[in-house]
Amino acid sequence: MTTVLIIEDEVKTARQLARLIEDDGDFTVSAIMPSVKEACEWLLQHTPGLIFSDIQLADGLSFEIFRRVPVKAPVIFCTAYDQYAINAFETNGIDYLLKPIEIEKLQKSLQKFRDMKSLFIPEADYAERMGNTLAKIGGSxxxxxxxxxxxxxxxxxxxxxxxxxxxxxxxxxxxxxxxxxxxxxxxxxxxxxxxxxxxxxxxxxxxxxxxxxxxxxxxxxxxxxxxxxxxxxxxxxxxxxxxxxxxxxxxx
Missing domain, CATH: 2.40.50.40 (OB fold (Dihydrolipoamide Acetyltransferase, E2P))
Structure with missing residues (x-):
C-alpha cells in the first residue's frame, strides 16, 4: 500500500481527491496539508510514497516546499494553471493534472507512478520481494x-x-x-x-x-x-x- 500526502488548501477539493485516490485500492492518504509551512513541517517527520500537490497555496507556491525540504517521493501536481508545467518537472514531478481533475486522467497518473516504481526497486525492497517469492515457491x-x-x-x-x-x-x-x-x-x-x-x-x-x-x-x-x-x-x-x-x- 502506497502512502500519499495531499498538499491542497481547498478543503472540498482535497477530500474529493483523497476519495478518488483511495478508490484505486493501492493507495492510502496519510495526510492533507493546506500550506507550504505545514507541508514542510509534516515532511520533516514523515516520508510518503507519493505526493499530490496543488501549486498555488495560501502562503506561496508549493515549489518552495521542495526547496526547503529534501523530498524523495515523486509528485503529481494538480493545478488550474498550465504555466507551471516546466517548473513542476524541474522538481520531483512525474505528472501534471489540470483542474477539474478527470477520473480517467487521475487513473493514468496513478498507473504511471506504478509503472515507474516497478523500474526502480530499492535494494532492500528487492531482497524482501525475492525472499517472499522464494518462500512461496518453497511452500513455506x-x-x-x-x-x-x-x-x-x-x-x-x-x-x-x-x-x-x-x-x-x-x-x-x-x-x-x-x-x-x-x-x-x-x-x-x-x-x-x-x-x-x-x-x-x-x-x-x-x-x-x-x-x-x-x-x-x-x-x-x-x-x-x-x-x-x-x-x-x-x-x-x-x-x-x-x-x-x-x-x-x-x-x-
Whole structure:
C-alpha cells in the first residue's frame, strides 16, 4: 500500500481527491496539508510514497516546499494553471493534472507512478520481494495457527478460514461454523502465512478463501464484485489494480 500526502488548501477539493485516490485500492492518504509551512513541517517527520500537490497555496507556491525540504517521493501536481508545467518537472514531478481533475486522467497518473516504481526497486525492497517469492515457491505457508481465544489456545486449520477481514486496525478470521477470532497479525502478515493457491488478498480489507467464493461479476470502474457463499460484513470489491492477478488466481 502506497502512502500519499495531499498538499491542497481547498478543503472540498482535497477530500474529493483523497476519495478518488483511495478508490484505486493501492493507495492510502496519510495526510492533507493546506500550506507550504505545514507541508514542510509534516515532511520533516514523515516520508510518503507519493505526493499530490496543488501549486498555488495560501502562503506561496508549493515549489518552495521542495526547496526547503529534501523530498524523495515523486509528485503529481494538480493545478488550474498550465504555466507551471516546466517548473513542476524541474522538481520531483512525474505528472501534471489540470483542474477539474478527470477520473480517467487521475487513473493514468496513478498507473504511471506504478509503472515507474516497478523500474526502480530499492535494494532492500528487492531482497524482501525475492525472499517472499522464494518462500512461496518453497511452500513455506502455514497450515495451522494458534489462536488465543479467551482462556483457551486453539489450533486452527487455515483452510477452515472463509475470509480474513481488517477494519479499524483489527484483523479478524471468519471460520467455519460462524466463529470469529481476532489476531494480532496485520492483513499483510496473514497473506504471507496463507497458501496463495487457496487464498487471495483482494483489497486492503479482505483475504478470501476460494472455497468460500461462488464467483465474481463486473463492477463500477473496472473493478469486480466477489460473490461469497458465506455472509460478509460488506461487499467484497476487487481493486482495479488487482483484477488481472485475481482472474489468474481464479483460473489456476
Amino acid at each position: 505457508h502455514k497450515t495451522s495457527l494458534l489462536i488465543h481465544h479467551r482462556e483457551r489456545i486453539i489450533p486452527l486449520k487455515l483452510e477452515d478460514v472463509h475470509y480474513v477481514h481488517a477494519e479499524a486496525g483489527i484483523v479478524t478470521l471468519h471460520v467455519q461454523g460462524g466463529m470469529r477470532y481476532h489476531v494480532s497479525y496485520t492483513l499483510e502478515e496473514m497473506e504471507g502465512m496463507m497458501n496463495p493457491q487457496l487464498f487471495f488478498k483482494v483489497n486492503r480489507q479482505f483475504i478470501i478463501n476460494r472455497k468460500a467464493m461462488d464467483g465474481a461479476e463486473h463492477y463500477f470502474s473496472r473493478r469486480l464484485l466477489v460473490s461469497m457463499n458465506v455472509k460478509t460484513p460488506c461487499d467484497i470489491i476487487v481493486s482495479k489494480a488487482r483484477v488481472q492477478a485475481f482472474l489468474v488466481w481464479m483460473e489456476s
